[in-house]
Amino acid sequence: MPLIKTKKELDLKLNSHSSDKKLGLVPTMGALHKGHMALIEKAISENDLVVVSIFVNPTQFNNTEDLKKYPRDLSKDLELIDRYNQEVIVFAPSVEEIYDENVRPKRYDFNDLDKVMEGEFRDDHFNGVGTIVEQLFDIVKPDNAYFGEKDFQQLCIINKLVETQDIPVHIIPCPIVRENNGLAMSSRNERLSKEMRLKAGFIYRTLQTAKKKFGTKSALKIKEWVKNQFLKEDDFTLEYFEIADIETLNPLKRKVKNKKYRAFIAVYADDVRLIDNIALN
Incomplete structure (x- = not known):
């Protein structure tokens, strides 16, 4: 398993392989878990060659303590x-290798996909995501790139990036992988205490109940119910819960026939921020 730390070395390595081989990319920030491994396994099954990038991208963190x-x-x-x-x-480059001395995000027009939910609470987050993903696509030049649906809003942003920047890569979404209690697998789960990690299954159970209610209750009623559930739980602080159109990510006001909706949530467990989502129809 080659470990490569520079763009030049990666370019030489990739050029040593036949150009007709299908190339897959799995971008990660490391601290790999079963969710990442599912992405890697899918990439292996669908490509002749796979690159896994491991890079904690500073430009997508609006909180320096979170980055640290x-x-x-x-x-x-x-x-x-x-x-x-x-x-x-x-491919595990340094910050200097990726950004030189300009550790700043580019500016993108994501057609307001970046203005809601995560974008509302994390300034410049999606500009940072777009910056590193565009860089990786340019460096690796993959045929296919694999992203988990746990970061569903990010997945929408990356699809928009590929469209607006005319990048010739196929984006492949992969289902959320969950722990035994339903908690969405995330590198940040490692920061939870064992007790809190078990309790955090409450987040997914709440989403499941919200999904059941979606057939008969309005979005407003469901949001009120979710808010009240978290007010009863001292271990968690709800940052947001939203029901949105999966294409525009616009918050749902009134259901439209044949439209697909998803529920999105962000919660603090102690000082660890956890996100999750679920398809509603």
């Missing part, structure tokens, strides 16, 4: 990837 505390364990990540028989190239 983000879990990092490259040696453990490499052990997990090394289990696969097929060659997987790991």
Whole structure:
């Protein structure tokens, strides 16, 4: 399993392979878990060659403390990837290698997909996401790129990025992978205490009940119900709960026939921010 840390070295490695081979990219920030491994396995099954990038991207963090505390364990990540028989190239560049001295995000027009939910609470977050993803697409030039639906809003942003920047890559969404209690797998889960990690299954159970209510209750009623559930739970602080159109991400006011909707949530468990979502219809 080659570990590559520079763009030049990666370019040489990729050029050594036949150009007719299908290339897959799995962008990650490391601290790999079963959710990431599911992405890697799908990429391996659908491509001749796979690149996994491991890079904690500073331009998508609006909270410096969150960036500082983000879990990092490259040696453990490499052990997990090394289990696969097929060659997987790991690209783990430094911040300087990616950004030189200009550690700033580009500005994008995401057609207001970035103005709601995560965008409302995390200034410049999606500009940072767009900046690093566009860089990785330019460096790796993959045929396919794999992203988890846990970050569904991010997935919408990346699809818009590919469309507006005319990038020749196929974006492949992958289902959310969950822990036994339903908690969406995330690198940030490593920062939770064992007790809190178990309790955090409450987030997904709340989403499941909201989905059941969606057939008979209005979005406003469901939002009020979710808010009240979290007010009863001292262990959690609800940042937002929203029901939105999956194409525009506009908050639902009145259901429209044949439109698809999804519920989105962000919650603090202690000082760890957790997000999740669920398809409603």
